[in-house]
Amino acid sequence: MKRHVLIFGLVGGLLVATLQYTQYRFIVIEHSVELYGALVAILFATFGIWLGLRITRRRETIVVKEVLVPAPEPGGGPASAFLPDTARQQRLGITARELEILSLVARGLSNREIATELFVSENTVKTHCSRAFAKLGAARRTQAVRRGKELGLLP
Amino acid sequence: MKRHVLIFGLVGGLLVATLQYTQYRFIVIEHSVELYGALVAILFATFGIWLGLRITRRRETIVVKEVLVPAPEPGGGPASAFLPDTARQQRLGITARELEILSLVARGLSNREIATELFVSENTVKTHCSRAFAKLGAARRTQAVRRGKELGLLP
């Protein structure tokens, strides 16, 4: 968490320094102060939104209520939302995060895309993947997806 | 979480203070522009964070899920054999061989395993894969499998 602030400081400082350095040469002459301010505003607003999104990432409480329902007819219902087999997931020791990444793997995303989607580094995604694969007894992501579907962990 | 915002604010304030302090020594004349930029930056960074917090505020989703227990197999249906959508296959120009390789990919096999299974070289498998991926608009095998299932080409 401190790292974000650090990044912010660095980026901000660099930005300001750059602006200070360049403004007298390129910007101020032909552009107004308002434009300069707008540029800074947009940049910092974007960064702030990113930071806000990042630090409030997913704090979700899942309460699973197991209810036995008689024979759902496949293809009948209104695309009945998929419900992962939490029991099996726990038995395999698969964490929620790992399952989340697994579902993105099943959607055909690359590690990099998953990393971007979840605001984490590619290395983290790889770690989660490796662990999930190990728990599923899979050597490849295609195999992991297949296993996940077989076990009712993925739709 | 408030802590981060606090730290951020402190760092931001420090940044402004530093800027103000330094600018007084070197850029006294144009200091109003610097101050203006810094203020705008801080303001909009704060605004961005606030916005980020706002739009992801209700991340604390309490999900109550009802686990549907799949119907006990009545033993009646003879596991209705899957029939690929030949029409769509032809429309996409996917050959039978490519679909065959694709199904093995979907089973989680590696190219080498597929090559062994089909008594062809690994290069051949890769060629078929590439062509099939191109026709499916997929960049990865996981994506290809997903597309194949969506299009009714794979079970």
Added chain:
DNA sequence: CGCAAAATCATCCGAAAGGGTGACGACACC
């Protein structure tokens, strides 16, 4: 608070996958 689990990130390295190109033979069709 202190501990354990989980999440995050990094680095190294080898293997697998994917893209591109070119080539060759078989086979069908006109």
Added chain:
DNA sequence: GGTGTCGTCACCCTTTCGGATGATTTTGCG
């Protein structure tokens, strides 16, 4: 015979994956 498609295979190159390992941070819980 010429043409086109399909299957087969090879080479080169880049990207991606996966495994192993270690470290740090965050978080939930007793």
